[in-house]
Amino acid sequence: xxxxPILKMGxxxxxxxxxxxxxxxxxxxxxxxxxxxxxxAAQGVLIDISALEIxxxxxxxxxxxxxxxxxxxxxxxxxxxxxxxVAITLVELGLSLDGVRTALDVExxxxxxxxxxxxxxxx
Amino acid sequence: MxxxxxxxxxxxxxxxVAERDIVACRQLVRKLAQELKxxxxxxxxxxxxxxELSRNTIVYGLGGEMRWEIVTEGLRSGxxxxxxxxGPGIPDTALALTDGWTSGTGMxxxxxxxxxxxxxxxxxxxxxxxxxxxITRWR
Numbered sequence: 340x341x342x343x344p345i346l347k348m349g350x351x352x353x354x355x356x357x358x359x360x361x362x363x364x365x366x367x368x369x370x371x372x373x374x375x376x377x378x379x380a381a382q383g384v385l386i387d388i389s390a391l392e393i394x395x396x397x398x399x400x401x402x403x404x405x406x407x408x409x410x411x412x413x414x415x416x417x418x419x420x421x422x423x424x425v426a427i428t429l430v431e432l433g434l435s436l437d438g439v440r441t442a443l444d445v446e447x448x449x450x451x452x453x454x455x456x457x458x459x460x461x462x
Numbered sequence: 463m464x465x466x467x468x469x470x471x472x473x474x475x476x477x478x479v480a481e482r483d484i485v486a487c488r489q490l491v492r493k494l495a496q497e498l499k500x501x502x503x504x505x506x507x508x509x510x511x512x513x514e515l516s517r518n519t520i521v522y523g524l525g526g527e528m529r530w531e532i533v534t535e536g537l538r539s540g541x542x543x544x545x546x547x548x549g550p551g552i553p554d555t556a557l558a559l560t561d562g563w564t565s566g567t568g569m570x571x572x573x574x575x576x577x578x579x580x581x582x583x584x585x586x587x588x589x590x591x592x593x594x595x596x597i598t599r600w601r
Contacts (some may be wrong), residue, residue, distance in 0.1 A: 359485050362517070393488065393506055395513040396571045424506040432510060432575035433561055 343368045345375050351383040351452055352376065352414075353445075357390045365401045372405055376412045383452035384409050387445055389420030399434040406439045415455050416440060419448035473531040478519045478545070487516040487528055494530060494541055498601055508541060508599045511576035515545040515595050518572055523547025523593055533598065540581070540600035548592040555585055 341364050346353040352375055354368065372384060386402070388394065394402075402418055409416040419442045421429075429436065442448035476490060477483065491512040495505040512528070519526045526547030533542045552558045559577065562570045573595070577583040582598040 359488065361485055362481050392492070393510045393513060395510050395517075396575060397513075397517060422506075424503045427503050428506045428510050428579065431507065431578050432514075433571050433578065434575070 342371065345371060347375075347379055347381070350381055350456070351385060351449070352379065352381045353385050353387070355387040355390070360391070360398055362397055365398055369401055369405050369408065373408050373412070376409060376414050381414050382456055384414055384416045385445065385448045385452065386416065386418050387420045387448075388418060388425075389422065389444075391425065392422070394421070394425050394429055394434075396432065396434055399429065399432075399436060402439055403436060415452060417442050417448040417451050419443065419445050473529065475527050475529045477525075477527050478516050478547075479525045481520065483520065484513060484516045488513050490528075490530070491541075491543065494532070495599075498532065498539060498541055500541075500599070500601060504599060504601070507579040508543075508597075511579040511597055511599075512543055514572035514576040515543070515597070518595070519545045519547045519593075523549035525549075526592070535600075538600050540598050542582075542596065542598040544594055544596040546592065546594040551589040551591055551593055552585075552587040553589050555587060559585070 341358060341361070343354060343356055343364065352372065354372070358364070375381065376384065406416040417440045421441065440451065442451050476487065478487060488509050491509050492505060495508050500508065516528060519528070524547060526545065529544045529546070531542045533540050559574050561574045576597065580597040580599045584596040587593040
């Protein structure tokens with residue numbers, strides 16, 4: 340089974356999804372990210388889904404679940420790069436990705452995470 | 463007038479047995495939707511619906527098949543997909559089509575959500591015999 344690489348950049352973890360996701364691969368990413376957040380004490384996680392041509396309810400559920408897991412572990416998840424057609428389809432499907440922070444691209448997502456770090460009083 | 467390519471098949475079928483088939487199903491539907499020159503949004507909607515329904519066939523229907531057909535009606539053409547299994551069937555279809563209801567571990571959005579992504583939606587199910595969901599999206 341393919342595993343999606345997780346890169347560490349400073350206090351953030353960066354994931355770029357570049358394959359058509361198998362359900363098992365998405366589940367493995369959830370578990371791997373939890374491990375890596377714990378191991379690196381990352382404060383932010385950025386998932387770039389710009390290469391994903393669809394997000395169905397399964398992947399949507401995994402993203403919401405990763406967001407929840409990250410929050411409990413003291414990290415913030417930002418999902419970036421969703422294609423417009425994917426966003427339109429997700430809303431019509433009835434999936435609002437409640438609680439998942441999003442940004443248009445990696446740069447804006449990083450800015451969001453860094454702003455979050457600063458607001459924690461530079462601890 | 464442009465005649466349709468005589469060599470291109472107008473229908474076909476693929477087995478839906480393992481999780482990997484969900485990915486193969488999405489790829490096939492993408493190819494067909496592109497051949498029909500669906501807009502990107504329409505392609506995305508049809509592929510997403512196929513992803514939801516093929517997963518249902520495999521996970522809840524215990525495997526089955528997807529049949530596809532390029533359909534024409536007057537001047538319009540479209541893509542029709544039928545997801546059929548011989549699984550346990552759905553006892554209460556009204557409930558199964560309600561957002562948020564699930565018999566498994568999903569979000570309960572697959573069936574009701576995919577209905578919103580297509581133009582025509584038909585659900586036939588017999589308890590103990592199986593389920594067939596047919597969807598059509600017109601260009």
